[in-house]
Amino acid sequence: MGKDISMRALKRTRALPGGGKFSWYKLGNTLTPYLFLLIPLILYLIWVIGPMLYTFYLSLTRWDGMTPPVFYSANPLRNYQRLFRDPVFAISLRNNLRWMISFITIPVVMGLALAMALNRSLPGAKFIKASFYSPMVLSLVVCGLIWSWMYHPARGLINEVLRFLTNNPNLTIGWLSDSQLVMWAIIAVAVWRQVGYVMVLYLAGLQGIDPGLIDATKVDGANGWQTFRHVIFPLLGPVTVIVVVISIIDSLRAFDLVSVMTRGGPYNSSSVLANYMYIQAFNNYRMGYSSAIAVVLFLISLVFIFIYLWHILQDELEY
Amino acid sequence: MSTKQFFRSPWRVLGFIVLVILMLMWLVPFFSALMTAVRTNEDIMRRGFWALPNEITLENFRVAWDRGNLKRYIPNSFIITIPALVGTLFLSSLSAYALARFRFKGNRFILFLYVGGMMLPFQVLMMPVFRLTDALGLYNTHLGIILFHTAFQLGFCTFLLRNYMRTVPNEILEAARIDGCSEFRIWWQIMMPLTVPALAALATLEFTWIFNDYLWAIVLLQDDNLKPVTAGLATLQGQYVMDWTVIVAGALIATVPTVILFIFLQRYFIEGLTLGATK
Numbered sequence: 001m002g003k004d005i006s007m008r009a010l011k012r013t014r015a016l017p018g019g020g021k022f023s024w025y026k027l028g029n030t031l032t033p034y035l036f037l038l039i040p041l042i043l044y045l046i047w048v049i050g051p052m053l054y055t056f057y058l059s060l061t062r063w064d065g066m067t068p069p070v071f072y073s074a075n076p077l078r079n080y081q082r083l084f085r086d087p088v089f090a091i092s093l094r095n096n097l098r099w100m101i102s103f104i105t106i107p108v109v110m111g112l113a114l115a116m117a118l119n120r121s122l123p124g125a126k127f128i129k130a131s132f133y134s135p136m137v138l139s140l141v142v143c144g145l146i147w148s149w150m151y152h153p154a155r156g157l158i159n160e161v162l163r164f165l166t167n168n169p170n171l172t173i174g175w176l177s178d179s180q181l182v183m184w185a186i187i188a189v190a191v192w193r194q195v196g197y198v199m200v201l202y203l204a205g206l207q208g209i210d211p212g213l214i215d216a217t218k219v220d221g222a223n224g225w226q227t228f229r230h231v232i233f234p235l236l237g238p239v240t241v242i243v244v245v246i247s248i249i250d251s252l253r254a255f256d257l258v259s260v261m262t263r264g265g266p267y268n269s270s271s272v273l274a275n276y277m278y279i280q281a282f283n284n285y286r287m288g289y290s291s292a293i294a295v296v297l298f299l300i301s302l303v304f305i306f307i308y309l310w311h312i313l314q315d316e317l318e319y
Numbered sequence: 320m321s322t323k324q325f326f327r328s329p330w331r332v333l334g335f336i337v338l339v340i341l342m343l344m345w346l347v348p349f350f351s352a353l354m355t356a357v358r359t360n361e362d363i364m365r366r367g368f369w370a371l372p373n374e375i376t377l378e379n380f381r382v383a384w385d386r387g388n389l390k391r392y393i394p395n396s397f398i399i400t401i402p403a404l405v406g407t408l409f410l411s412s413l414s415a416y417a418l419a420r421f422r423f424k425g426n427r428f429i430l431f432l433y434v435g436g437m438m439l440p441f442q443v444l445m446m447p448v449f450r451l452t453d454a455l456g457l458y459n460t461h462l463g464i465i466l467f468h469t470a471f472q473l474g475f476c477t478f479l480l481r482n483y484m485r486t487v488p489n490e491i492l493e494a495a496r497i498d499g500c501s502e503f504r505i506w507w508q509i510m511m512p513l514t515v516p517a518l519a520a521l522a523t524l525e526f527t528w529i530f531n532d533y534l535w536a537i538v539l540l541q542d543d544n545l546k547p548v549t550a551g552l553a554t555l556q557g558q559y560v561m562d563w564t565v566i567v568a569g570a571l572i573a574t575v576p577t578v579i580l581f582i583f584l585q586r587y588f589i590e591g592l593t594l595g596a597t598k
Contacts, residue, residue: 032421032502033417033420033421033423034417036417036421036506037413037417037429039410039413040410040411040413040414040473040477041429043410043469043470043473044432044433044436044470044473044474046451046470047451047467048470048471049432049436050447051448051451052439052443054447054450055443055444055447058447063446065449069450114338117334117338121325122325122338128339128342130585131342131345131346132345134345134346134349134581137527137574137577137578137581138531138578139530139531139532139533139549139573139574139577140531140533141531141549141552142552143348145552145566145569146349146351146570149351149355149563149567150347150351155363155364155367155368155563156368157351160367160369164369192345192348195345197592200589200592201593249438249440252440253440255533255534259533260533260552260556273442274440274534277442277445278445278537278538281445281446281449282537287446287449290445290446291446294442294443294445295443297440298440301438301439301440301443305435305438308438309431312434
């Protein structure tokens with residue numbers, strides 16, 4: 001509202017010199033925001049929005065990366081027809097789904113629990129918080145390498161600990177070579193890195209809750225769980241929406257860990273869409289096909305991008 | 320509540336113990352990496368992870384740095400990250416100012432383009448951006464990857480800065496306007512100094528993100544001498560397949576710049592994360 005008034009005031013002061021007639025001054029005034037936007041927006045259109053649209057075209061072509069893409073004029077949807085018969089695509093899709101479900105459950109619950117536990121003055125709270133979000137500072141490549149070593153069948157920390165706990169010196173679990181385990185082993189790394197992030201977001205959300213409100217519910221005789229269930233959690237609703245959407249998008253972005261730890265193996269059992277896309281493009285030189293995978297990935301993410309935009313739009317309307 | 324009061328309840332003591340155990344579990348990977356990097360590969364393979372090391376050595380770090388070529392990869396990471404960071408902050412502060420402070424046709428739409436792009440799984444852009452850099456003669460150059468990072472990060476930075484700039488009281492800008500100050504001067508001399516806290520938070524976060532990027536490094540760069548440390552580590556991994564102590568030492572070296580940043584600018588890092596997600 002305040003902005004409206006000031007904008008009108010601005011127009012009034014600016015309109016004075018030229019009166020009602022055309023003036024360079026007024027023209028300059030309307031152009032100003034566009035001048036500010038000019039360079040960033042051009043860069044953004046060239047490198048982000050343009051390529052996004054171009055992916056759709058590329059997905060209808062045969063393209064080896066060396067010669068120009070050739071449009072499948074007889075049957076433009078050829079890449080898609082192949083895609084939906086491709087078992088590795090199905091595996092990748094399923095793995096992305098597993099990743100997504102793990103991401104919207106484990107880190108969200110853990111992050112919220114940690115935020116609740118740490119949102120008070122505990123001894124060493126600062127250090128405890130820092131420990132949980134420290135993995136976020138590491139690149140996924142570094143996380144992947146460190147965990148690959150921890151998963152090492154003979155000498156990795158995890159099997160060494162299990163050997164000690166089970167008292168079985170011959171235990172050798174192939175965390176990254178067993179096709180049943182591998183995907184979960186990689187998702188565990190991603191979860192390890194994600195928990196701190198969710199915790200930080202919930203901690204920020206908790207800062208925004210009026211402590212008086214919580215005191216009031218306590219006075220009314222609500223116990224800790226009731227306060228959480230009926231007061232705190234509903235108040236954290238907007239944060240939860242953001243957390244869930246970000247987690248879903250992050251799960252669709254899954255690439256680095258898979259690429260570093262297994263490259264999708266063994267036998268594609270840990271393949272995810274982004275990694276399959278990369279392999280099709282740069283190992284098999286089927287870049288048109290790869291673009292079709294990109295389009296599918298884009299369409300899935302679009303749903304969640306719209307949820308996010310809608311959420312933001314609601315905030316905007318409050319202005 | 321004081322610490323003493325807090326621990327009066329046995330349940331809270333128990334809860335605290337659980338929390339500390341969980342925290343220690345969270346730190347295990349760091350512990351595992353550090354323990355590994357200072358030993359010889361032969362020692363760890365023959366005698367096991369828990370055996371007391373025969374000797375403590377920094378040789379793995381030397382090998383990773385020197386023969387593993389991290390001495391080349393680490394500077395490359397900075398050569399890519401710093402210009403991209405400066406570029407994206409500068410340009411996004413321009414577009415954020417336009418979106419925060421002017422009412423014009425397309426304002427909302429442009430904002431949504433930026434926000435939508437920021438949420439995009441960027442792998443979707445892999446093929447077209449690869450083709451674009453190739454067509455512009457920027458494939459396998461630092462400039463190409465710098466430009467892409469600059470452009471892609473505009474979405475997040477613009478969104479965040481715009482929200483921050485909207486919180487600046489209008490009266491301050493209005494006073495300058497009435498004094499006849501040009502919009503560009505208002506942006507540079509009044510808005511930018513007021514935006515420093517947001518810029519600092521953003522810079523810390525963006526540095527980490529660009530520095531840690533792996534995908535674009537392997538898609539847009541081919542020459543080993545141009546690779547940043549993330550892609551370099553993948554090369555190192557291929558070179559020293561069985562030599563885990565060297566690989567882990569290399570990984571630890573690669574974390575040094577972001578960890579230092581995190582230790583000194585932790586507050587800004589956290590601020591950036593929360594600003595971005597919750598406003």
